[in-house]
Amino acid sequence: MSRKFRQWVDDYQDQAWTLARYLLKDPAEAEDACQEAFVKLWKNQDRIDPERIRPWLMKVTRNGCLDRLRRRRPTEEWQEWQRADDGPGPLQDVQQHELGQWLKHSINGLTEPYRSLVVLRDVQQHSYEEVANVLELSLSQVKVYLHRARKQLREQLAEVRP
């Protein structure tokens, strides 16, 4: 059982970590959120379909991160986070690699569920079905929301690209 769990850690820790990093930004808190998700995986391993481990883990990681954000920002901070972020703002003469950094910031500026959608779909390349399962959305909702998220990113990119 431990060996199987170790394999899951090897297979999915990077994806859980990346998602937590995008959602929480704070590395220490992202580590804690990942650990919590994997503890839940250990406790529920008998109840989870082995084929569905990854979406299950992503869902639990995301929900854990959102809980942390709510606790961290009980009032105005949380509301601010909920509002659409303008992103990092226009940059002048940015190079391609800098645009990569800009994109990270821009993704961080998206609201939920757009941020999770972009991270899961565009960064981590999960299938639409898997993203829908993780976020508990319909397939068409995933496509519509993803379109909106990318539209926001495109608009910001149009302002900052060289």
Added chain:
Amino acid sequence: MTHEGHNDRPDAKTGEEPLLDRQLDSLFEQLEIEKAPPGLTRRLYRIPEEQQAGQGWWRRLLQPAQAPRWVLVPALAAALLVVGVFLTVSRQPSQAEIFQARQDLAVAFSYIDKAGALTGQEIQSVLGGKLRDELRDPVKENLSKHMPFTEQSRKEEST
């Protein structure tokens, strides 16, 4: 790398959108999945050990990895059998049960007494009183000696 599904968006792209979208795709390609820090990996590897340490020995014993599930059924049955036997052997009758048993015995002996009296009358009628007493009295004496409560029960019945 292309992002499958980007072309089936609800609305059509116009103007600069395709160009921006391609640029966005190429930027996404730069954003690789981040490697989890080694410290986190170590923490995650320790989870099974920590979780098992937090459980009681009996729960660890019941963990599927350490005891196959099929072992549990006969083990549970054997444990129940042992407990059942122990309870049966060590069970002491209650005062009420003893009293009830005494009552039953007293009734039984009163029947025996009546039967004895009837038998005595029969014998008396056939062989005479002397022989009757010689047969009946030792039996009655023996019964009274071994079952002292018979007399007491008879008194209780008569009252």
